[in-house]
Amino acid sequence: DAGITQSPRYKITETGRQVTLMCHQTWSHSYMFWYRQDLGHGLRLIYYSAAADITDKGEVPDGYVVSRSKTENFPLTLESATRSQTSVYFCASSKLLENEQFFGPGTRLTVL
Amino acid sequence: SQQGEEDPQALSIQEGENATMNCSYKTSINNLQWYRQNSGRGLVHLILIRSNEREKHSGRLRVTLDTSKKSSSLLITASRAADTASYFCATTGGYNKLIFGAGTRLAVHP
Numbered sequence: 001d002a003g004i005t006q007s008p009r010y011k012i013t014e015t016g017r018q019v020t021l022m023c024h025q026t027w028s029h030s031y032m033f034w035y036r037q038d039l040g041h042g043l044r045l046i047y048y049s050a051a052a053d054i055t056d057k058g059e060v061p062d063g064y065v066v067s068r069s070k071t072e073n074f075p076l077t078l079e080s081a082t083r084s085q086t087s088v089y090f091c092a093s094s095k096l097l098e099n100e101q102f103f104g105p106g107t108r109l110t111v112l
Numbered sequence: 113s114q115q116g117e118e119d120p121q122a123l124s125i126q127e128g129e130n131a132t133m134n135c136s137y138k139t140s141i142n143n144l145q146w147y148r149q150n151s152g153r154g155l156v157h158l159i160l161i162r163s164n165e166r167e168k169h170s171g172r173l174r175v176t177l178d179t180s181k182k183s184s185s186l187l188i189t190a191s192r193a194a195d196t197a198s199y200f201c202a203t204t205g206g207y208n209k210l211i212f213g214a215g216t217r218l219a220v221h222p
Binding site: 105 | 210214
């Protein structure tokens with residue numbers, strides 16, 4: 001039972017490049033979320049999805065794009081990476097009627 | 113903006129001692145959750161307390177909620193070295209969105 005996985009686990013890229021972070025869950029959870037974690041800020045919500053083809057912005061969406069064509073996948077794309085997007089990114093999922101979220105292991109992204 | 117703020121930011125104790133972390137939040141809530149994060153890992157759900165509950169227990173964890181003061185506390189009794197981690201409170205908004213505090217870093221020394 002893989003649960004929720006993220007890939008890659010580590011990524012180094014350059015300013016201006018497009019980067020896609022992948023998230024896959026095997027539970028068929030309705031909700032999926034992307035957070036970023038920076039020192040001193042805890043976790044902040046970037047985007048979330050209530051179901052396939054339904055996505056919406058969170059607290060810090062600028063510079064990011066998401067899609068959800070299948071329930072199990074929720075990729076996060078940085079269209080033109082900036083140094084301020086250097087962070088650890090966590091994907092999470094939850095069931096429709098339950099509030100507990102299950103987190104992936106994270107992707108550490110460095111933008112040079 | 114963050115909903116919750118944890119206090120203290122860092123806590124260092126000896127094995128066997130109790131650890132208490134506090135969380136304050138700003139708006140009315142349906143429930144509040146606590147998560148643990150081991151270094152370099154994803155978050156793990158610990159416990160959820162609903163707005164109509166005042167106290168909840170799970171193993172060595174005790175959570176209290178005071179909605180009049182908009183605050184919650186997490187008590188870990190008889191701490192172990194394996195409890196060393198960061199602990200976050202989070203309030204739940206619409207569509208199951210979580211708003212996290214900045215967390216408390218707990219170090220338990222053998």
